[in-house]
Amino acid sequence: xxxxxxxxxxxxxxxxxxxxxxxxxxxxxxxxxxxxxxxxxxxxxxxxxxxxxxxxxxxxxxxxxxxxxxxxxxxxxxxxxxxxxxxxxxxxxxxxxxxxxxxxxxxxxxxxxxxxxxxxxxxxxxxxxxxxxxxxxxxxxxxxxxxxxxxxxxxxxxxxxxxxxxxxxxxxxxxxxxxxxxxxxxxxxxxxxxxxxxxxxxxxxxxxxxxxxxxxxxxxxxxxxxxxxxxxxxxxxxxxxxxxxxxxxxxxxxxxxxxxxxxxxxxxxxxxxxxxxxxxxxxxxxxxxxxxxxxxxxxxxxxxxxxxxxxxxxxxxxxxxxxxxxxxxxxxxxxxxxxxxxxxxxxxxxxxxxxxxxxxxxxxxxxxxxxxxxxxxxxxxxxxxxxxx
Amino acid sequence: xxxxxxxxxxxxxxxxxxxxxxxxxxxxxxxxxxxxxxxxxxxxxxxxxxxxxxxxxxxxxxxxxxxxxxxxxxxxxxxxxxxxxxxxxxxxxxxxxxxxxxxxxxxxxxxxxxxxxxxxxxxxxxxxxxxxxxxxxxxxxxxxxxxxxxxxxxxxxxxxxxxxxxxxxxxxxxxxxxxxxxxxxxxxxxxxxxxxxxxxxxxxxxxxxxxxxxxxxxxxxxxxxxxxxxxxxxxxxxxxxxxxxxxxxxxxxxxxxxxxxxxxxxxxxxxxxxxxxxxxxxxxxxxxxxxxxxxxxxxxxxxxxxxxxxxxxxxxxxxxxxxxxxxxxxxxxxxxxxxxxxxxxxxxxxxxx
Amino acid sequence: xxxxxxxxxxxxxxxxxxxxxxxxxxxxxxxxxxxxxxxxxxxxxxxxxxxxxxxxxxxxxxxxxxxxxxxxxxxxxxxxxxxxxxxxxxxxxxxxxxxxxxxxxxxxxxxxxxxxxxxxxxxxxxxxxxxxxxxxxxxxxxxxxxxxxxxxxxxxxxxxxx
Numbered sequence: 062x063x064x065x066x067x068x069x070x071x072x073x074x075x076x077x078x079x080x081x082x083x084x085x086x087x088x089x090x091x092x093x094x095x096x097x098x099x100x101x102x103x104x105x106x107x108x109x110x111x112x113x114x115x116x117x118x119x120x121x122x123x124x125x126x127x128x129x130x131x132x133x134x135x136x137x138x139x140x141x142x143x144x145x146x147x148x149x150x151x152x153x154x155x156x157x158x159x160x161x162x163x164x165x166x167x168x169x170x171x172x173x174x175x176x177x178x179x180x181x182x183x184x185x186x187x188x189x190x191x192x193x194x195x196x197x198x199x200x201x202x203x204x205x206x207x208x209x210x211x212x213x214x215x216x217x218x219x220x221x222x223x224x225x226x227x228x229x230x231x232x233x234x235x236x237x238x239x240x241x242x243x244x245x246x247x248x249x250x251x252x253x254x255x256x257x258x259x260x261x262x263x264x265x266x267x268x269x270x271x272x273x274x275x276x277x278x279x280x281x282x283x284x285x286x287x288x289x290x291x292x293x294x295x296x297x298x299x300x301x302x303x304x305x306x307x308x309x310x311x312x313x314x315x316x317x318x319x320x321x322x323x324x325x326x327x328x329x330x331x332x333x334x335x336x337x338x339x340x341x342x343x344x345x346x347x348x349x350x351x352x353x354x355x356x357x358x359x360x361x362x363x364x365x366x367x368x369x370x371x372x373x374x375x376x377x378x379x380x381x382x383x384x385x386x387x388x389x390x391x392x393x394x395x396x397x398x399x400x401x402x403x404x405x406x407x408x409x410x411x412x413x414x415x416x417x418x419x420x421x422x423x424x425x426x427x428x429x430x431x432x433x434x435x436x437x438x439x440x441x442x443x444x445x446x447x448x449x450x
Numbered sequence: 451x452x453x454x455x456x457x458x459x460x461x462x463x464x465x466x467x468x469x470x471x472x473x474x475x476x477x478x479x480x481x482x483x484x485x486x487x488x489x490x491x492x493x494x495x496x497x498x499x500x501x502x503x504x505x506x507x508x509x510x511x512x513x514x515x516x517x518x519x520x521x522x523x524x525x526x527x528x529x530x531x532x533x534x535x536x537x538x539x540x541x542x543x544x545x546x547x548x549x550x551x552x553x554x555x556x557x558x559x560x561x562x563x564x565x566x567x568x569x570x571x572x573x574x575x576x577x578x579x580x581x582x583x584x585x586x587x588x589x590x591x592x593x594x595x596x597x598x599x600x601x602x603x604x605x606x607x608x609x610x611x612x613x614x615x616x617x618x619x620x621x622x623x624x625x626x627x628x629x630x631x632x633x634x635x636x637x638x639x640x641x642x643x644x645x646x647x648x649x650x651x652x653x654x655x656x657x658x659x660x661x662x663x664x665x666x667x668x669x670x671x672x673x674x675x676x677x678x679x680x681x682x683x684x685x686x687x688x689x690x691x692x693x694x695x696x697x698x699x700x701x702x703x704x705x706x707x708x709x710x711x712x713x714x715x716x717x718x719x720x721x722x723x724x725x726x727x728x729x730x731x732x733x734x735x736x737x738x739x740x741x742x743x744x745x746x747x748x749x750x751x752x753x754x755x756x757x758x759x760x761x762x763x764x765x766x767x768x769x770x771x772x773x774x775x776x777x778x779x780x781x782x783x784x785x786x787x788x789x790x791x792x793x794x795x796x797x798x799x800x801x802x803x
Numbered sequence: 804x805x806x807x808x809x810x811x812x813x814x815x816x817x818x819x820x821x822x823x824x825x826x827x828x829x830x831x832x833x834x835x836x837x838x839x840x841x842x843x844x845x846x847x848x849x850x851x852x853x854x855x856x857x858x859x860x861x862x863x864x865x866x867x868x869x870x871x872x873x874x875x876x877x878x879x880x881x882x883x884x885x886x887x888x889x890x891x892x893x894x895x896x897x898x899x900x901x902x903x904x905x906x907x908x909x910x911x912x913x914x915x916x917x918x919x920x921x922x923x924x925x926x927x928x929x930x931x932x933x934x935x936x937x938x939x940x941x942x943x944x945x946x947x948x949x950x951x952x953x954x955x956x957x958x959x960x961x962x963x964x965x
Contacts, residue, residue, distance in 0.1 A: 188873045197812065198833055201919060201931070202896045203868065203875045208883050209895075211866035216885075219864070219908050263883075264867040264903075312885050312893040317864060467900050499899060500877045501917040505930060509916040537928055546930060550817045550916055774938075784902070793877060 062163040064286035066296035066449065069098030070408040075277035075396030076246040083119055083177040087128040090278035090401075091173050098282050098292045102134055105282075106167030108141040111154030111174035112400035117189040118181055128173065147193030147435030148349060150174065151279070151403025152304070152442030159302040162283050174404030175278035186274045190399065193436035195310040207271050207350060209311050209437045211263035214352035217318045218265070223370030225265055228351040229256035230373040231386075232269050232393045235348065239390025241420035246275045246396030256351070270351040275396035279405035286449065295415040300334035300428070301445040303327075311437045320438035323360035327432075330443040331362070334428075338362045341384045341445075342426040343413045345406035347434040348391045357432055358386075361443070388413055388421045403433035407444060414448040456580045457625035457759065459587070459618040460519025460768075463731045463776050464510035465611040465718050468497040469783035470791045472606045478788045479601045486606055491692025495609035495719020496779075497786055498595045500794050503537045507612035508593045509550040514773030515589075515614045516551060519621070523552040526616075527585025529559045530575055532568025532592045532723045534641065534648075536561050547591065557585075565639060566688055567749025568592060569613065569723040574629055574755060576617035588617040594722035599647035600797055607691050609719025611779070613727025623765050624734060624743065628675045628758040632667035639750035655750065656694075664688065664698050664746050667754030671744065675758045679703040683741035686712030686729040688748035690720045711736050712745075717780040723749075732776035737761045809929050816931030819914060821892060823854035830854055832892035858914030859937065860888040867903050874920040882906055886934055900935040913937040 071093025073086045087110075095102060108129055116122045125141035144154040151174030158172035178186050191205050199209065217223045233253045239245035251269055259267035289296035305325035308314055315321055331337055338361065346361065348354025355369040363384060364372045372378060378386040389395040389409040392402060410429035412418045431444040471494045476483015487493060498507070508531050516523055531543040544559035562568040562575075569592015576588025593612030598604025617626075638659035641648035651659070664687055672678060679685070685704045687695035692715050699709045712729040715721075721728055726747040733743055738761065745757040792798050814820040815833050822834030824847050829840040831851075838847030865884035868875070875881060882898040884906075898912060912934040919929045 184873060187870075191872065199895045200872060201809075201816075201929075202933070203872050203878070203881060203883055203919075204895055205868065205870065205872045207870065208866050208868045208872075211868075212864040212883070212885055215866060215908070216864040261867075261869040261880075263869065264880075266866075310895065312895050317885065499917075501897075501899065501919070501933070503918055503928075505928075506916050506918060513916070549813060550930065552818060796877075 063165060065159050065162045065283055065299045066286045066289035067281050067299065067407070067411050067446070068100060068284050068289060068292045068296060069094045069096070069282045070280070070411045071097060072244055072279040072405055072408045073277050074244045075275045075398060075405070077179050078276040079179065081276070083115065083121070083175065084127065084131045086177065086276060086278040087173060087175040088132050090175065090280040091128065091132055091171055094171065094280040094282045100169060100282055100284070100292050103137070104169045105134070105137070105139060105171055107139055107161060107170045109154040109158040109170060109172045110141065110143050111151035111404060112143055113145055113147055113150045113176060113193070114189050114399070118177055118186070128175070146440045148347070148399050149403055149433045149435035149440045149442050150400040151405065152431065152433035152444065153403070153440070155281070155403060155407060155444060156302045156304050156442060158283050159299050162285060169282060169284045171280060171282050172404060173278060173280040174401035176398035176400040177276050178274045178398060179276050183274065190274070199310050205263065206437070207266055208263035210350040210352050211266045212311065213318055213356065213437070214265055217352060217356065220318060221367035221370060223355070224374070225257055226253055227370035227373045228265065228270060228355060229253045230376065231348055231351050231354045232256045234376070234379045235387050235391040235393040238388055238421055239394030242390050242395060245390045245394055246273055247390070247394045266350060266352065272349045272392040272397035275398045277396055277398035277401045277405065279401045279408045281404060281407055281411070289449070296449045297411045297414050298447045298449045299444065300336065300447045301330035301443070303330040303333060304440065304442045305329065306440050307438055309436070309439045314438070318356055319366065320356060320360050320434065320441055322438050322441035323357060323432065323434065323443070326441045326443040327361045330445050334445040334447070336428060336445060339383055340428050341430045343388055343410060343423045343429040344384055344386045344432065345389060345409055346386050346391070346432045348387065348393050349397060349434065353434060354391065361430070361432055385423050388418060388423055403431065403442060406431035406433060407446065410446045414446060455619050456577055456617065457622040458615050458734070459621055459623060460515045460521060460616040461731050461734060462511045462514030462518060462614045462773055463612070463728050463779065464507050464514065465496050465721070465728070465779035466498040466502050466507065467784055468499065468786050468794070469494040470497055470786050470788065474788050475606055483606065489693070490607060491696070491716050492607050492719055493716050494783070494785070495607060496611055496721070496783070497791055497794060498610040502610070503595055504531065504533045504535050504593045505537055505543050505546045507595065507610065508543060508547045508591045508614065511593070511612040511614040512547060512551050512589060512591060515616050517772040518769050519616055520769070521587060521616055524556070526553040526557050526587045526589055528576055528579050528588040529553060529557055530562050530572035530590055532562035532564065532572045532590070533594050534563055534565055534568065534722060535595045535597070536563070539643070564753065565749035565751050566690070566722045566725060567747040567753060567755055569727050570747035570755035570757070573615060573617065573757065574631070577626055577629065580617050580619060586618060590615045590617060592723035592727040594724055596720065596722045597647055597795065602647070604648070604650065607720040609721050611718055611721035611724040611728055613724045613731050615727065621764050622762055623768055624759040624761050626757055626759055628671060629755065630667065630670045630674050631753060631755045632663055632670055633753035634663070636752035638752055659750060659752050660690065660694055660748055661698060663752050663754040664748050665701065667756045668702055668744070668746050671756040671758055677758065679708070681742055682708060682744045684711055684733045684737065684743045685709055686726055686733055686743065686745045688746065689713065689715035689725045689729065692716035714776060714780060728776060734765070735770070735775045735777065737765060739763045739765055806927050817916070819856040819858055819932060821854050821856050821890070822851045825850045825852055830890045830892055832856055832888070832894060854890070856888050856890050856892065858932070860886040860894070860912055860934070862898070862906070862908055862910040862912060863887045863893065864908060865898065865906050884934065886912055897933040898935065899933050905936065911937045
């Protein structure tokens with residue numbers, strides 16, 4: 062397996078993009094990523110597209126060739142492959158692209174993630190994303206994604222004495238970071254009190270504990286490390302790309318407050334990269350729900366099991382310690398266009414590692430980690446990136 | 451004809467948890483609901499949760515009956531659900547209940563409708579099948595989640611509940627000595643196909659309907675069984691309110707003591723097809739071996755079914771530890787406001803999705 | 804949800820038909836064809852037998868849902884819980900007949916039979932299990948024994964054996 066580098070990145074604004082279609086945002090992100098490198102579209106060997114539910118959102122399946130076509134590449138007759146893994150679709154598309162280049166099957170691939178969620182009603186959109194949990198044995202009984210995560214939160218509070226305010230700390234941090242991110246869905250600041258007192262969704266989670274439904278797209282182009290400097294001055298090496306899965310339903314997990322999929326993906330990724338959590342300066346963690354971000358800190362190994370609450374309370378990962386999480390604003394505030402999330406996380410890391418993150422730049426960032434989750438943790442992906450010096 | 455071998459081998463009752471008072475209903479319509487309640491002798495009525503209907507109530511009641519009697523559901527040969535509020539106009543309640551208790555597939559099942567006496571009609575049908583030895587056990591259920599139109603007098607009484615009786619020949623708790631019926635064409639209460647709420651003939655539902663049929667049917671029974679009121683320890687009448695059964699009981703010569711256990715409507719409202727069955731269940735909760743019970747149901751349209759029962763020695767060994775006694779439902783409950791009641795009962799017109 | 808899709812699960816949804824691995828004795832709900840616990844999964848194929856859960860259990864975690872799933876709007880707020888059954892499997896389900904402030908981790912519950920969802924005013928009504936607090940005075944009825952119980956894909960199993 063050869064080493065793989067990220068050569069270029071692209072990303073649209075995240076949010077309610079009323080005047081923009083799925084095709085437009087997909088193509089915008091893709092072209093940006095090509096232009097960001099010195100790569101020509103003729104160099105591409107394949108396109109991987111992370112998307113969760115275009116059929117349900119847009120009544121359009123078969124979208125990988127659609128994007129390829131409207132990008133003007135139909136005549137190149139490239140393979141275009143859609144990847145679906147719920148909220149982790151983007152990270153899994155990246156994983157596939159990474160494997161394709163690492164294996165030598167293709168030299169250069171484009172990896173995109175895109176979701177257009179606002180062309181259906183909020184109610185319909187919630188129903189669609191809830192289906193990343195187990196429809197037959199969870200949703201049928203009235204479960205929703207936030208209600209399932211709420212039960213993780215309740216259990217964590219019961220087991221470890223985690224407080225309601227500990228949950229609220231991360232959304233407040235995310236909004237602060239997103240206020241410095243022009244592409245973010247939300248750029249307003251919110252306080253811990255506002256999160257705690259936000260309208261109840263599923264007790265103890267309020268509206269501000271939950272990431273929004275967003276439109277958006279992100280893309281990267283990948284190529285072999287050995288020739289990377291021909292295409293960019295600042296290649297970012299993919300030091301690890303790992304995916305792990307677990308039971309579909311929350312009720313079948315070994316432990317309700319641990320995502321074993323994250324634990325295993327992280328363990329393998331740190332091993333592949335020969336790194337440890339303390340080596341990470343910037344981490345984009347999946348905080349689709351505040352509790353998800355809290356347990357992610359534990360499951361990724363940044364803190365011990367049960368200490369997530371204290372870490373949030375102390376703001377240990379909000380700029381005081383060695384690792385800063387969610388410089389982009391996270392899923393909570395940068396936004397959550399499902400299939401785009403995993404790719405957008407990587408775009409943020411690349412910008413941080415290149416030193417191009419402007420107002421939200423983490424100084425001297427050399428190693429970054431992205432963590433993306435599908436459903437309530439049936440799939441997790443962990444990617445580690447390093448600045449190639 | 452006297453058949454001593456067949457009767458009730460087990461029984462179960464279920465009443466939804468929510469209650470509303472006539473005063474609460476009346477304040478919405480500018481009526482002195484408390485006075486209305488006193489006149490009808492209804493203190494409160496039961497209200498089903500939004501996820502309860504005739505199917506779920508029947509299932510809960512029957513599961514209790516089967517567990518108490520330790521009856522193998524596969525031995526049930528017939529299952530009939532009597533109701534005027536079946537959730538489907540076409541598609542039987544009985545098949546869902548049969549599946550939910552594990553009685554399928556080797557049985558006959560059907561839904562009965564005869565206003566408030568569909569449950570007692572189901573008992574008679576089961577008795578016929580059991581006595582003729584066509585089946586080992588028959589299940590007769592009376593359940594309703596009745597609705598009165600908003601503001602209508604019925605709204606103060608129409609409630610929800612269910613009673614399930616298992617009819618058989620072995621370990622009989624109460625033998626059915628006699629059953630007789632009295633039936634005429636009397637349009638006192640009806641609901642046309644496709645109509646949401648029933649209509650009624652106002653005061654016409656009294657003398658020519660309820661009182662005439664119940665009274666004539668009781669007299670037929672006295673003649674058939676050669677009994678008088680003094681032969682019965684307990685009497686249970688259909689009870690659209692708390693006033694009618696007391697009046698008919700007194701007219702026939704029964705004392706308050708004979709009527710007390712059979713009267714459940716004052717505390718849970720008119721459970722329609724379930725009313726006589728729940729009254730009977732409350733009597734059975736308290737009855738002693740050798741006591742004789744008279745039950746007279748009534749259904750608008752109109753007809754009455756009467757039963758003459760004798761409690762057997764088996765009642766002493768009957769396992770009542772499963773499920774709840776009727777008294778629990780008379781005593782407990784969570785009171786609702788009219789607004790929540792209206793939401794639960796689907797009385798609020800919702801926008802199209 | 805299409806009619807057949809719900810209908811084929813009624814033995815599970817109505818009567819809690821699960822399965823038990825005859826090799827390692829682990830119990831599953833919904834039933835499984837292959838035992839995830841057995842170290843060699845293949846050894847369990849064809850050896851999973853139907854086992855009906857009693858419906859008794861206790862609350863492991865819960866939430867009060869304010870933003871309802873589609874079809875549950877009229878019940879808002881409703882209690883959703885993870886219930887650990889006495890046989891072992893954890894189930895997701897609503898808890899009814901309970902006030903929100905009566906909910907707690909460790910609450911003893913039993914399965915009850917309720918309407919889950921309607922396919923609009925003209926469509927099919929789906930029924931199944933929910934949970935209700937178990938009064939200590941009330942051992943409670945069990946779900947109906949189900950003669951049809953749990954098809955554990957016997958044709959697949961026999962192929963695997965052969």
